Amino acid sequence: MDFLTQPIDPTSERDLAAGGLRLTLVDTSDAAAFDGWIRADFRGFHSGRPKDDVLEEARGYLAGRRTTGVYDDAIPSGEPVGTVNSWVAPLTVPGGGRVDAWAISSVTVAPTHRRRRIATALLGGELRTAHALGVPLAILTVSESVIYGRWGFGPATFATAWSIDTKRVRWAGAETTGRLSFTDAEEYRETGGRVLDRVMAARAGEIALEPYLAHRLIGPLKGDPDAEKYRLVRYDSPEGEPEGFVSYTVKDDEADDFTRHTVEVNYLAAATDEALTALWRYLFELDLVARVKIWTRGVDEPLPALVSDIRGATVTDVEDHLWVRILDxxxxxxxxxxxxxxxxxxxxxxxxxxxxxxxxxxxxxxxxxxxxxxxxxxxxxxxxxxxxxxxxxxxxxxxxxxxxxxxxxxxxxxxxxxxxxxxxxxxx
Ligand SMILES: CC(C)(COP(=O)(O)OP(=O)(O)OC[C@H]1O[C@@H](n2cnc3c(N)ncnc32)[C@H](O)[C@@H]1OP(=O)(O)O)[C@@H](O)C(=O)NCCC(=O)NCCS
Missing domain, CATH: 3.30.1050.10 (SCP2 sterol-binding domain)
Structure with missing residues (x-):
């Protein structure tokens, strides 16, 4: 199966052509064309204009995805007015097996061209192409939960966000005997990738991560305004086996009180219960910190059991997260x-x-x-x-x-x- 070279879906191509628009695969080895597509993608999500180093990094990371653009040849910029990319991601399913899933990302339509059924053509095209290639289901994460039901996606996993008042909670979890140490993203990337592979294989709903998705959990990507603030701590078992890490930034939200920093967790990876326990304890017991914030945890995150005062660890949000569209x-x-x-x-x-x-x-x-x-x-x-x-x-x-x-x-x-x-x- 070659998802990169499978021709563009003829139905969507025809539907868009009827409105004067051109649907085409983007040659990701053509830097100018790919940069235009990446700029349109950034703009679609209201991100800043990517600088050269950001574009270069994105080209490297995203070149292996099937990259599609919608062009309005009447506009001078030459940039697409619609974007989507896709790849085949192994999705962990109940029982621990993996199934090929058609992962869809970067769905944007220029505000100048919204509600002209461009997204409809892009999504229909992705689903028909995946089906033609024999991929049994499609998956995505969404910016708004009102968009994708119309194309047969349903919310299949939910994610929690937490805020922990670390001046209030006391550790109530088990003792751990492994080792915590600081490391840096460059040095730890390969080891962290292996830890992430274990984490993602162990739970239904997780996907095997491409380098792009794995690296940004370990450390910041180019252009991240908080890049200098990232800290990375690894957990290794008593036998020296890498089993987890936490990457985070520390913010001084309450400028008048130096003892009350806020930790924002970029990602906490734990391949074992010991790693999970040790990393949570590390975060709770950081000095000069009053609050830890974390996102995209499971609905069964065991935090209430790890703290002395359950109400000191609050779920601040529960949201639909992975959406699944069955094709076969x-x-x-x-x-x-x-x-x-x-x-x-x-x-x-x-x-x-x-x-x-x-x-x-x-x-x-x-x-x-x-x-x-x-x-x-x-x-x-x-x-x-x-x-x-x-x-x-x-x-x-x-x-x-x-x-x-x-x-x-x-x-x-x-x-x-x-x-x-x-x-x-x-x-x-
Ligand atoms: C979401 C987005 C891609 C939709 O593109 P679009 O080309 O305007 O969508 P379409 O014209 O194909 O709309 C198809 C239908 O979905 C509805 N729809 C589309 N986006 C919607 C939204 N954000 N909220 C509610 N309904 C929406 C349309 O009203 C239309 O409904 P109808 O069939 O009842 O008339 C576009 O608004 C966008 O780029 N948003 C910002 C980036 C983003 O959030 N992308 C999604 C990433 S997961």
Missing amino acids: VPAALQARSYERDGSLVLDVADDLGIAAGRYRITVADGRAEVVTTGDAADVSLPVSALGSVYLGHDTARGLAVAGRIHGDVAALDRIFRTAVPPRLSTWF
Whole structure:
């Protein structure tokens, strides 16, 4: 499968051409063309104009993605008015297996060209291309949760943000015996990459990270205004095995009180419970710090158990995070394992027609066999709802209450839900 050279989707190409717009793959080895695309991407997310070193770094990191632009040849800048990129990312699924997922990023449309169905053409094109290449599902993280349901994506993992009052909480976790030490991003990059590989393989919902996604968890990318403030601490087991790290910045929010700095955690990686415990304790016990803030943790982050005063560690946000779009129902459902056996007929609706159909899923010894069937449906649901329950999160009953899943929702929930909730701990 060559996702880089697969031709542009003809339906989207035609739809955009009807409005005077040109859909094309961008040659990422052509620096001028790629820089124009990167500038448009930055502008789409209201980031500053990237300087030369930022462009150079981005070209290096992003060249391996399928990169698509929409051009309005009537405008003088030559920069695209729509952008998207995609690649095939291994997604960890319940049971610890991995499935190829079509990861979509950098979806932007120039404000000068909004609401002319450019995003519709870009997303439709991505999904049809992925399906043509036999990739069983697509994934993305979103800027706004109102955008992607219309294309069959459903929220499949949720992420928590926390604020910890470190002057209030006392350590209530276990003792750890490993070693903490400062390191720097350049030196630690390869080792940190291996730690991240372990972390991402261990939890449903995480994806194997490209160097771009891994490196920015370890240290700052070019152009980061806080680059000088980054600190990186590694945790190694008593045997010397690298098992975790935390990268963070320290801010002096309360300028009149030097004892009350705020730590903002860029990323905390823990491949073992010992690493998780040691790194949390390190953060809680930093001197001259009054608050630790962290984002994109799981919904089951064990912080309440690690502190003496539960209310000193507050969840400040719970948000939808990874969105899943099933493209091939049998392949996707057979790729994960299940904690309870059973059999169920699912009637799946799909406005784009890609995954629609009636399927019987039969789970025996945790593995599923999925076939199309003419039997009566036990459960009817849109493909977005199937995406939402796919990784095991507890969403089926809520969707049934909302009238989006009909039929035997208890049976659906019993088969799909997992004891450990899925998690994605980064953005892409
Ligand atoms: C989100 C974005 C890509 C949409 O592009 P667009 O070309 O204007 O979208 P389309 O014209 O194809 O819109 C298709 C439908 O989605 C709706 N829609 C699109 N963006 C929406 C948004 N941000 N909020 C609510 N509805 C939205 C449109 O109203 C339209 O609805 P309709 O079918 O009922 O008429 C564009 O607004 C953008 O670039 N935003 C900033 C960057 C961003 O947030 N990107 C998403 C990254 S995950």
